[in-house]
Amino acid sequence: MSLKEKVESILQSDLVELSEFRGDICVEIPKRKVIEVLTRLKEAGFDYLSDLFGVDNLAYYEKAKKAKKKKGEDEPEEPKRQGPPPPRFEVIYLLLSLSTNERLQVRVRVPEDDLVLPSVTGLWRAANWPEREVFDMFGVRFKGHPNLRRLLMWDEFQDHPLRKDYPLEGKGEERHLNYDIV
Amino acid sequence: MKFQAIQGEGWLLTKAEQLINWGRSRSPWPFPYGTACCGIELMCALASSYDMARFGAERVAFTPRQCDVLIEAGTITKKMVPVLKRIYAQMAEPKWVIAVGACACSGGVFRTYSTHQGIGSVIPVDIYVPGCPPRPEGILYALLKLIDKIEADHPLYKQRPKLVEALEATK
Numbered sequence: 001m002s003l004k005e006k007v008e009s010i011l012q013s014d015l016v017e018l019s020e021f022r023g024d025i026c027v028e029i030p031k032r033k034v035i036e037v038l039t040r041l042k043e044a045g046f047d048y049l050s051d052l053f054g055v056d057n058l059a060y061y062e063k064a065k066k067a068k069k070k071k072g073e074d075e076p077e078e079p080k081r082q083g084p085p086p087p088r089f090e091v092i093y094l095l096l097s098l099s100t101n102e103r104l105q106v107r108v109r110v111p112e113d114d115l116v117l118p119s120v121t122g123l124w125r126a127a128n129w130p131e132r133e134v135f136d137m138f139g140v141r142f143k144g145h146p147n148l149r150r151l152l153m154w155d156e157f158q159d160h161p162l163r164k165d166y167p168l169e170g171k172g173e174e175r176h177l178n179y180d181i182v
Numbered sequence: 183m184k185f186q187a188i189q190g191e192g193w194l195l196t197k198a199e200q201l202i203n204w205g206r207s208r209s210p211w212p213f214p215y216g217t218a219c220c221g222i223e224l225m226c227a228l229a230s231s232y233d234m235a236r237f238g239a240e241r242v243a244f245t246p247r248q249c250d251v252l253i254e255a256g257t258i259t260k261k262m263v264p265v266l267k268r269i270y271a272q273m274a275e276p277k278w279v280i281a282v283g284a285c286a287c288s289g290g291v292f293r294t295y296s297t298h299q300g301i302g303s304v305i306p307v308d309i310y311v312p313g314c315p316p317r318p319e320g321i322l323y324a325l326l327k328l329i330d331k332i333e334a335d336h337p338l339y340k341q342r343p344k345l346v347e348a349l350e351a352t353k
């Protein structure tokens with residue numbers, strides 16, 4: 001059984017989209033079933049979480065929003081999905097099967113107005129820091145995370161710097177601690 | 183040290199300031215503050231082939247209490263700035279700072295939200311060493327320049343008001 005068939009048989013109806021690029025399989029799963037689907041994948045052999053990170057599709061998102069407005073209400077929406085349409089954020093899990101050495105990319109879309117995902121630290125303890133990083137950089141909150149604090153920026157930092165609308169040079173934030181001497 | 187021998191061996195006449203400067207300039211113990219790739223170059227400058235110890239930087243102090251020269255080699259992120267300030271504050275006087283590399287001097291290639299644009303705005307820097315990274319020769323040259331600077335210093339003259347005050351008090 002090829003990897004593609006295997007993944008299809010594991011996910012069944014929870015598979016939103018499957019794409020293949022040079023032998024790498026990338027699947028999208030619905031947001032409300034993240035834990036359930038990932039548990040199933042883990043039990044089916046994808047037992048190692050090699051990375052977890054976020055993506056901000058701001059440019060695509062704005063473009064798609066504009067195109068939608070132009071089209072008007074009465075025209076039916078095309079069901080075809082090309083490129084990442086809205087919602088804006090994505091969280092990506094890179095899974096590896098240690099027994100068969102197969103890799104799988106699992107994507108979840110996170111809408112801008114509901115930036116909450118269930119934490120997978122219960123499945124893989126390795127998800128602890130990557131989830132903190134995604135929270136720090138994109139502002140996605142992970143429900144059930146044991147210690148959801150900023151990982152890279154300091155605690156008092158207000159923004160989420162890897163969002164595309166955050167200026168590269170920052171907004172002039174500085175870190176001050178109360179043991180500062182003059 | 184400039185000195186004069188009086189009546190043969192066993193006697194030296196020099197200025198107290200020069201004696202102090204001689205001691206200070208011959209033992210600038212470094213505190214290696216390597217935060218990024220420039221730190222590797224600093225290690226090379228300290229190691230046997232370049233051997234910074236030739237110029238008195240003999241003992242690399244890993245505590246700010248026992249060092250004279252803070253060698254800041256590498257990027258300072260904004261998160262790190264309070265730590266740098268604190269370490270500088272913990273150093274005992276007299277103290278000097280060498281900023282090694284474009285990052286420490288000006289932020290270098292990292293003009294971003296996370297990088298502090300030059301440590302000169304948070305602690306006083308004596309010598310800037312440009313380069314990304316500077317070669318160990320550059321770091322050694324900076325140390326020699328610093329030694330020149332120490333020798334041209336007037337440690338007692340600067341304290342004159344304090345000394346005068348202390349003298350008056352004893353009268």
Ligand code: SF4
Nearest residue numbers: 219220283284285314
């Ligand atoms: S100046 Fe260049 S070599 Fe030195 S820390 Fe910065 S990036 Fe690295």
